[in-house]
Amino acid sequence: MNSVDKQKEVAVATVDEITVDIPKEVIIEETSIAIFKTKDDTIFALENKCPHKGGPLSQGIVSGEHVFCPLHDWKISLNDGEAQGPDEGCTASYDTRIENNTVYLLLN
Amino acid sequence: MKKERLVLIGNGMAGMYTIEEILKQEPDRFEITVFGKEPHPNYNRILLSSVLQGDSELEDIVLNDYDWYEEHNITLHAGDEVTRIDTTNKQVESAGGIVCAYDHLIVATGSNPFMPPIPGSDKEGVISFRDIKDTETMIEASKKYEKAAVIGGGLLGLEAARGLLNLNMETEVIHIQDQLMERQLDPNASKMLKRELEGQGMRFHMEKQTEQIFGRKRVQGLHFKDGESLYADLIVIAVGIRPNIKLAENSGIETNRAIVVNDFLETSAPDVYAVGECAEHNGIAYGLVAPLYEQGKILAARLVSKEPAGAGYQGSLTSTKLKVSGVDVFSAGEFGEADDLKSVLVHDDFDGVYKKVNIRDNKVVGAVLFGDTSDSPKLLNLINKKEDISDVGKGLILPSESNAPVESPVADMADEETVCGCNGVCKGDIVSAINDKGLTSVNEIKQHTNASRSCGGCKPLVSDLLNATLGDEASGAEVEPLCGCTDLSHEQVTEEIKTKQLTHTREVMNVLGWKEPEGCSKCRPALNYYLSVSKPKEYEDDYSSRFINERVHANIQNDGTYSVVPRMYGGVTNSEQLRKIADVAEKYEVPLLKMTGGQRIDMLGVKKEDLPSIWGELDMPSGHAYGKSIRTVKTCVGEDFCRFGTQDSIGMGMTIERKYERLNTPHKVKMAVSACPRNCAESGIKDIGIVGLEGHWEMYVGGNGGVDLRGGDLLGKMKSDDELLDSISAFLQYYRESAHYLERTSHWIERVGLDHVKAVVLEDEEARANLIERMEVSLEHKGEDPWKELTYNEKKKQELFEQRKVELV
């Protein structure tokens, strides 16, 4: 199918290299991306840039499927990058896939 | 038997309160029909201010939802207006075509906002502030527009303006008088209010009369009489209310300013009653809720007993509170000036506190309070009771001004006296709710009885009542939860950690039933701290629960870079350190080198991935400039060089810094040592500040040079270096164990009291010895220098600092 061809996959890390609740920063063609691993080993990926003022989300406190931005404490969903509560804004989120202990990022 | 038909016009606060009172006594006697112009069930109008200010949602302010009407067999025509009352045939007609006969009719049509005849006030974007629709209009407008103007600097106007500020609109308030809230405040209080609100971001245009509102279809601004103009995309007019009496008037019922009623709320027409803002009793039409609850009670009694009984309604004493967060204002009775009035005055411009109590013939007749309204229940009580105060001291009139413990006014209140004026809840209701339902906090009382739900002014009374009813059980009853994830307070959580021997952040959240199973950025760092203090030996730091600064041991900056502040004990350095700093700064192209106020050097703008190598090359310990921990010990030159010096301030400062560095604390702790009272190291504004004198040291605590500037309190005089170090240990340990996480020493001392701290830390020898011993244990286990540890730990370095570049193939 065409749509699959258009998507690029990149291996970014092994699952073990990422610590639970301590995000990892990877840079792909100038774009910084934060990779998250939650308690149940689910992997999420968001652009490392808070919708508020660009704070590095890879440096935030991770609580369940949310990350709190280190600069002004916005709460961002790991699922879709949406700001929660009264704040409005969205950060790009990426689909991920795990195969043989390797984390792949799907890019458009 | 056919039920008596009771019809209510106006589904508002007064009418529905009356119905509720009737149902309490006679749940089945009447067949009740309610007409309400607004398409909503009945709601708490005064909370529209908190909806606008973002503290409540519209759903939260509904008093009785549609199901409630159904359960009580009440027919509600919401969104249908009564257009005619036929007092001869005893029936009403509605705009929706309904004709409804009555045996008893209550008119409770409230007020309409007064719209002055300003040309252009019919444009889009010009509204009043009265109902849900107005509130929604403002919230919607704030999403599209930026500039709002409020005409009217009274209670309602100011609450609207605060709400618009919260909605991120630039807000201008236009007032025709030279003084805000002139109907409730005297000039002094008014001036302080204005200053406070200006500080919150409101802009005022005083003594301005609006001549015209201009714009095309939508408003664009206003012209004043004096020729000036102002741009605005939204104009809220809040200049007063007019009783809504057209319907009654057209139906031949006697009206004056409002619908004229007697002491039993009877109008000129048989079996027709009026209550609330549309009623005028003894020449007065009220505009607040407290009177209408009193009226509602009397009217309910009248309808239930069929006959006028008792003394009837005797008028109400009204008091005012402004519902704007951060501003405490209270006013009641005769607050102005008059020849036969004597006043008791407290006017403290520095702290922003103003209190005026007016007395005539030895009786309190009115009061204005600003900044500290804790005495308002007492004053209201005195005004109500008309007690002779010639024998009592000022302490009784303004209890907050005297140190003597004063008995709360709830003690001698009768059961039927009102505690919460906004929701008409009397003392008896609250006491029986506490006893019958086993309530233990003000919050629970609020949920069960509505007391303190609206303006919050009666909270101190409710809290006193709780304590009086429960006796000792109630100690610490009202608790502030640690964060939104739990109802438990800081104290309750630390207590549970101790008694249940909890050892991990996740375990705490799990065992104590956190609503958010994984917590949030507020509670996780707090729990991590409490656990570490509770078990200094065993606890393993959960660094995923730490704010980034404490995780990577550097201060994050607004652009995501970091700062590096190496420790320089006592602010003393040498050429070798300076050379290393210079070399590193050059090699890593550090954008800015700066002296901090803590007598050391800050290297700013460092990239995250460079941090470990910079630390390695500096080979200096971390200054913890990023941490909730001991920061710096500033010192003055002292006896070695200074001609005034009496002690070795540098030496003492270095000793203290070496001893307590790396110790984690509830919030940052800054210290200083000066060698004479000239105090060049600024010991007076430090968490712990030491001042050397001939033969002894003075120890000051709880000082703060930040947002809440506070001079330190003298804890005591220490005769030797050892006694000083012991006192620092005892003080710091007590602070570590009993302060809330993120509570500076200044706030902590204000909360627990200096005398209490002195008693524990200095006077109680056993407590002091135990604190010192526990501090020694904590110091033994405080761990290595974090920079050293991270620099040589490859795994952690990779985990925290790596920035992996991935190539696309």
Ligand SMILES: Cc1cc2nc3c(=O)[nH]c(=O)nc-3n(C[C@H](O)[C@H](O)[C@H](O)COP(=O)(O)OP(=O)(O)OC[C@H]3O[C@@H](n4cnc5c(N)ncnc54)[C@H](O)[C@@H]3O)c2cc1C
């Ligand atoms: C934003 C705001 C904040 C306030 N804050 C406070 C405060 O802190 N403290 C305080 O004491 N007071 C406060 N007030 C005033 C308080 O809300 C009123 O005193 C109170 O609501 C009056 O009650 P009422 O029943 O007389 O009138 P309302 O609550 O206005 O009820 C009258 C109802 O009758 C309806 N009606 C009118 N005509 C007809 C008709 N012909 N047919 C059918 N229905 C009709 C109206 O639509 C309305 O719903 C505040 C008011 C506002 C707007």
Ligand code: HEM
């Ligand atoms: C609440 C207001 C304040 C905040 C939020 C604040 C925040 C900070 C921050 C983030 C740093 C670290 C700078 C860096 O290295 O990147 C810092 C350092 C410092 N601040 Fe403040 N500060 C406040 C008030 C004050 C006040 C009022 C004083 C002085 C009276 C002060 C004195 C210092 C000093 C001396 C340092 C250097 C710290 C060190 O060398 O360890 N700060 N402050």
Ligand code: SF4
């Ligand atoms: S505080 Fe006193 S001793 Fe210290 S430097 Fe200043 S003047 Fe000299």
Ligand code: FES
């Ligand atoms: S940049 Fe993320 S909260 Fe401000």
